[in-house]
Amino acid sequence: MGLEDGILLGDSAYPCKIFIMTPFLHPGSQQQQKYNDAHLRTRYVIERTFGVLKRRFHVLHGKVRMKPGKVSRVINACAVLHNLAKAWGEREELPEEEDPQPQTHVQLDGNPDGQAIRDAITANYFRFENNYFNP
Incomplete structure (x- = not known):
């Protein structure tokens, strides 16, 4: 599994894992704060x-009391109907979508954990000279 997946x-209630990114609890740099800001804006849209x-x-709207497979089909059907x-x-x-952000390849060595x-991601996408996520 990689970032391309x-x-x-x-x-912050979730643990930071290889498949789930969480905000920094106490951002220690401007890069980490930019990451948190982008994370928050993205979650807000979602x-x-x-x-x-x-x-x-x-x-x-409420609890969907069905088996997970059926719930997935219901959600997909709702998404299709919404798109139609x-x-x-x-x-x-x-609101209308913003311009897509340029893609950057993130190099990960070994078998990294979520952090x-x-x-x-923070180092590659939120460098000071990188303005991808600046408003």
Whole structure:
């Protein structure tokens, strides 16, 4: 599993693992603060997206009492229906997407843990001369 497979973003209640990135609890540098700011902005967009889907599809609003496989199909169906509604000109709940950020390859040596991966992401994407994530 590598970064190209994707990662999950979690808040500080989750442990930092190779597949889930969490914010720095006490950022010790400007790079770490930039990482935290980008992490928060990204999670905010995701949370707003969940809110849009929950408002549009009441089945997602509360506890979904189904087996995980069926829940996955329900969520996928809601996402497809939401995308169709957007394609057909239904009212859009989210702001327009920003320009995509340039890709940077993150080099990870050995078998790193979650904190090493987070440190590598911070070092590669949030360098002082790198303005990818500056507003």
